Amino acid sequence: MALELQAVTKRVGQVTHVKETSLVLEPGRFNVLLGETGSGKTSLIKLMAGLDRIASGRILMDGQDVTGMSPQKRNISLVHQFFVNYPHMTVFDNIASPLRVAGLPKSEIQGRVEAAADVLQLRPMLHRRPHELSGGQQQRTALARAIAKESTAVFLDEPLANLDYKLREELRDQLPELFAGRGAVVVYATSEPAEALMLGGRTALMQDGHVTQFGPTAEIYRHPNTLTSARVFSDPPINAARVTKKGSRVEMGHGLGWDVTGAAAGLRDGAYTVAIRPNYVLPTSPGAGAVPMTGTVQITELSGSESTAHFRLGSDTWVSLAPGVHPYRVGVDHRFYMDPAHCFYFAPDGALAA
Amino acid sequence: MRKVNQRGWFFVLPVLVLVAFNALVPMMTVVNYSVQETFGNNQFFWHGLGWFQDILRSERFHAALGRQALFTFLILVIEVPLGVIIALSMPRKGFWVPVCLVTMALPMLIPWNVVGAMWNIFTLPDIGLLGYFLNHVVGIDYNMTRSPFAAWATIIAMDVWHWTSLVVLLCYAGLVSIPDAYYQAAKIDGASNWSVFRYIQLPKMKQVLTIAVLLRFMDSFNVYTEPFVLTGGGPGNSTTLLSIDLVKIALGQFDLGPAAAMSLIYFAITLFVSWLFYTLMTRNDTD
Secondary structure (H helix, E strand, O other), X not given: OOEEEEEEEEEEOOEEEEEEEEEEEOOOOEEXXXXXXXXXXXXXXXXXXXXXXXXXXXXXXXXXXXXXXXXXXXXXXXXXOOOOOOOOOOHHHHHHHHHHHOOOOHHHHHHHHHHHHHHXXXXXHOOOOHHHOOHXXXXXXXXXXXXXXXXXXXXXXXXXXXXXXXXXXXHHHHHHHHHOXXXXXXXXXXXXXXXXXXXXXXXXXXXXXXXXXXXXXXHHHHOOOEHHHHHHOOOOOOEEEEEEXXXXXXXXXXXXEEEOOXXXXXXXXXXXXXXXXXXXXEOOOOOOOOEEEEEEEEEEXXXXXXXXXXXXXXXXXXXXXXXXXXXXXXXXXXXXXXXXXXXXXXXXXXXXXX | OXXXXXXXXXXXXXXXXXHHHHHHHHHHHHHHHHOEEEOOOOOEEXXXXXXXXXXXXXXXXXXXXXXXXXXXXXXXXXXXXXXXXXXXXXXXXXXXXXXXXXHHHHHHHOOHHHHHHHHHHHOOOOOOHHHHHHHHHXXXXXXXXXXXXXXXXXXXXXXXXXXXXXXXHHHHHHHHOOOXXXXXXXXXXXXXXXXXXXXXXXXXXXXXXXXXXXXXXXXXXXXXXXXXXXXXXXXXXXXXXXXXXXXXXXXXXXXXXXXXXXXXXXXXXXXXXXXXXXXXHHOOOOO
């Protein structure tokens, strides 16, 4: 059972919300849609769920064309960012509602609801109403409904966004386990790169209504195919600068330059855009070959285990993300070291060169 | 010794004065009249609860109260479901939303006495649009100055025309506040239209619906201007509602004592039924 999108497009009036998108989503692991707000994640989910009509293209489930099929015939579940439960039904009735609509026998409904409630630790709350539950319990009820239904596809649209930090972590740890072995295609939309990495599985990077890259999460994190993909999959934002390669030397302006090594050494001479993740721009030298750069610190954030500094380099803003607490002072020049071994080189058209 | 800052009273004073002038003082005047008898010359004599006893035993009061109860009952039974149905069938986005809203709000913008006069002319048998149509085109003998049934049908139709919009607008406000996510969830579950109404829309509309029912109850129970302008309480006494009867006693016959006692009873009934409605409708409130 797989969910396949073939050149799916969605337009509202003149505006294209989803540009020709083709994906094959498989069961057994998480399929993460990663992109900023407005990048088309929710639009794509609505298309896959059949809540919106597609302008062109096809959607196949298990090889069967479901493009024009109504949502209830597709046997799917959708969990929203908001906690959507029927307000005047108990938790039990909420979880049971799709099963009742499907006309299952009472004993089976009872069994399935209780099994789902056990998995999500909702057993003691089965007779309560949603407003008597905490946000986390309400969202677990929505998840239990998806599990009890035994859908062939489960869409989770930023399901943890409205939960507080602790609960979010807890539920995020449980999620892959919850859906493992159920044979459902799980699609998880998020705007946080860290969340995609924690969930693992495969990730589709989305930008402006189309998927820029799709593959195993860790792999596309290590090898973004375009500058856009690299930008989508980086938080804090990836540092980028124009460079010129001449022979074995790369010049970045501001008097900065370095000798290229590894795959980049084989590049043709010319203009490139270099991108480097903030965790490879550090306030202490990581060793030989590091390129020192001096910039005026503008914003700093300390999180206890990490320090972030935004500093000015010519007309560009660079970001450094370093472990530990560093005594940055805003408005003062600090020295940072960039490790050229971790640079991505993108050709002028945006494609990864090395 | 603790020093109390007495200046706080000055801040409460405006409210006290306002409430006193707008509620307490007029009400006390009425209470004052209700326990006294006068034969003119501004001389008053103590009458105890006599007027209250008279009113409560009076057949005329019972009849007016019965008519009032019937009127309010019919109004609620027609306007509330009709308002809900219209609100449900109104578009929730797009070009037609403002058109529908303005159309709905129009009847409520017309002054009450104008509504009465409008419907009076509208239903005149020989020149009124509706009156002429019913009598001369359809061929029904329709004349609300002669037939109590026609008079009742007309005041009910007029009130429905005038006030259903209020229920519609309140329900509509409740409906548009329901996030799309609920409808999507229902769609995915395969819930029927009835289930969507019963389990999503109705619970979300409940609070505004309570307010709509309360407002329509109070307004229709205290209605005066429109039926008075339309029928003047006739033919005979057939459309003499409580408020119309009260004005007849107070200003027509100038029986201040009985009129005062009747106002207080009238007020007590309105208050009690409003309380009853509110308690019943919010009894199982979970939101």
